Amino acid sequence: MTHNEKRAHWLKEGGIGLGVGILYGVTNVVVGHPFDTMKTKMQAQRGFDTGGMLKAFSKTWRAEGVIGLYRGCIPPLWGSGIFRSTQFAVFESVYTGLSSSLFIEPIPFTGGVQG
Numbered sequence: 001m002t003h004n005e006k007r008a009h010w011l012k013e014g015g016i017g018l019g020v021g022i023l024y025g026v027t028n029v030v031v032g033h034p035f036d037t038m039k040t041k042m043q044a045q046r047g048f049d050t051g052g053m054l055k056a057f058s059k060t061w062r063a064e065g066v067i068g069l070y071r072g073c074i075p076p077l078w079g080s081g082i083f084r085s086t087q088f089a090v091f092e093s094v095y096t097g098l099s100s101s102l103f104i105e106p107i108p109f110t111g112g113v114q115g
Helices: 010-044 052-065 067-068 076-096
Strands: none
Touching: 010 052, 010 067, 010 076, 052 067
C-alpha cells in the first residue's frame, strides 16, 4: 500500500485505501467462497464425504449451478468488504498523516532506520 509518489492529503489517501480495500474484500470472497462451499459440503453433508473436491464440485454444479457455489456468500461479502476497507483506509490515513518530516528522520545509531 505504501508508494513512492508524493502523498496527497491524508483524507484522500484514506478514501483511496477504502476503495481498494472494498475491491480486495469482494475479490477475496468471489474467488474463495466456492472453495469454502465445497469444504463445508464435504465435511457436513451426506453424499459429499467421499470422492474428493472435484467430484463434490461437479455434483454441486450439476444439481444447483453457479448459485450452489455462491449460496450464503452475502454475509462474508459484506464482512470482508468492510473489514478490508477499514484496514486499508486506516493504514493509509495514519501513514500519510504521520509522514511529516518529524517521522522520516533517521534515528541515531540505528544504521538509517527511520522513526
